[in-house]
Amino acid sequence: MSPFFMSYLVANRSKDPSTQVGACIVNQRKRIVGQGYNGMPRGCSDDEFPWKKVGPDLETKYFYVCHAEMNAIFNKNCDDISNCTIYTILFPCNQCTKTIIQSGISEVVYMCDKNKDKVEAIASMKMLDACNVRYRQLRPSWAGLNIDFKQGLCEIVKIGQSKSIPQPTTQQIDNTKKRQNCLPWDAYFLAISILVAKRSKCPEEQLGACIVNEEKRIVGQGYNGMPQNSRNVFPWRTDSKNILENKILYECHAELNAILNANLQVKGCKLYTITFPCNECAKAIIQSGIKEVIHLKKAEDKDTYVAAQIMFNAAKVTFRQHTPKDEMLYVDFSQIEL
Numbered sequence: 373m374s375p376f377f378m379s380y381l382v383a384n385r386s387k388d389p390s391t392q393v394g395a396c397i398v399n400q401r402k403r404i405v406g407q408g409y410n411g412m413p414r415g416c417s418d419d420e421f422p423w424k425k426v427g428p429d430l431e432t433k434y435f436y437v438c439h440a441e442m443n444a445i446f447n448k449n450c451d452d453i454s455n456c457t458i459y460t461i462l463f464p465c466n467q468c469t470k471t472i473i474q475s476g477i478s479e480v481v482y483m484c485d486k487n488k489d490k491v492e493a494i495a496s497m498k499m500l501d502a503c504n505v506r507y508r509q510l511r512p513s514w515a516g517l518n519i520d521f522k523q524g525l526c527e528i529v530k531i532g533q534s535k536s537i538p539q540p541t542t543q544q545i546d547n548t549k550k551r552q553n554c555l556p557w558d559a560y561f562l563a564i565s566i567l568v569a570k571r572s573k574c575p576e577e578q579l580g581a582c583i584v585n586e587e588k589r590i591v592g593q594g595y596n597g598m599p600q601n602s603r604n605v606f607p608w609r610t611d612s613k614n615i616l617e618n619k620i621l622y623e624c625h626a627e628l629n630a631i632l633n634a635n636l637q638v639k640g641c642k643l644y645t646i647t648f649p650c651n652e653c654a655k656a657i658i659q660s661g662i663k664e665v666i667h668l669k670k671a672e673d674k675d676t677y678v679a680a681q682i683m684f685n686a687a688k689v690t691f692r693q694h695t696p697k698d699e700m701l702y703v704d705f706s707q708i709e710l
């Protein structure tokens with residue numbers, strides 16, 4: 373799963389009616405440590421601040437909007453992002469470039485350089501070159517992502533294939549008002565969990581989870597997989613008579629991995645997950661201080677889930693199933709003209 377897919381999904385939260393940009397920061401262990409989209413500063417109302425592109429300076433969005441790259445850096449979930457790579461849909465402006473350099477990021481990967489002839493981009497390149505920050509363009513070889521909330525699955529759509537995917541009806545854009553059709557928070561974090569699951573090597577079921585704090589910052593993400601550094605020695609099968617030859621004793625669940633991958637405190641956080649947690653993950657959820665579990669699929673009627681519910685009730689961890697309003701979400705990579 374390329375971090376670019378994540379950047380496009382993150383961009384979906386932007387209220388900018390004309391241009392939605394997403395960025396995500398990846399550390400050397402290939403973990404996502406920061407995500408951001410373009411939007412008004414915290415506390416500056418999306419309804420009151422202007423979204424217009426033209427007009428007197430103080431009446432357009434440009435003086436106020438925080439760029440996706442800047443937000444990804446300020447949303448980082450660890451102290452040190454030096455030597456990380458930032459993936460961004462648009463080439464960074466000079467202001468974001470200063471923030472990128474000062475935070476120690478060592479590589480910028482961007483998809484679109486439509487502003488490359490503007491002074492801001494030229495200044496960015498000068499600074500990146502002077503400070504030995506690498507930058508490269510990645511041309512998309514995919515058309516988009518199709519997130520299926522009903523199945524909890526995500527399909528990467530190839531160029532050409534997108535024509536067969538039903539596209540959401542496009543309304544005339546009113547670029548004087550905030551964008552109306554961005555994903556609501558619960559659906560957004562479940563979509564992130566579905567996309568994270570795409571990294572799983574499990575041939576049977578790919579599951580994902582993410583942990584979100586009160587500030588709506590993602591503090592940890594995980595998918596089901598074998599213990600790290602286990603070099604493919606463990607089986608994925610489930611049908612052997614010898615239980616030691618089945619995956620069950622070895623596989624780490626998405627929820628456990630999300631907790632262990634978290635870089636910020638998970639106490640008091642919400643955990644979003646595709647399936648209801650098993651009893652073993654429930655123990656980890658309770659012991660780590662997570663306060664709420666939001667699951668996409670209905671809990672199956674099996675002892676492991678009943679035990680999890682009994683423990684959640686006793687420990688006052690709330691849980692609820694969330695069904696997004698739309699069954700499908702198409703994340704269109706051509707939303708920004710290259």
Ligand SMILES: Nc1ccn([C@H]2C[C@H](O)[C@@H](COP(=O)(O)O)O2)c(=O)n1
Binds near residue numbers: 433438440
């Ligand atoms: N590297 C960039 C460049 C721009 N943005 C944001 C800032 C605005 O919200 C929007 C650009 O507006 P446009 O003039 O294209 O309608 O994109 C960013 O986040 N990162």
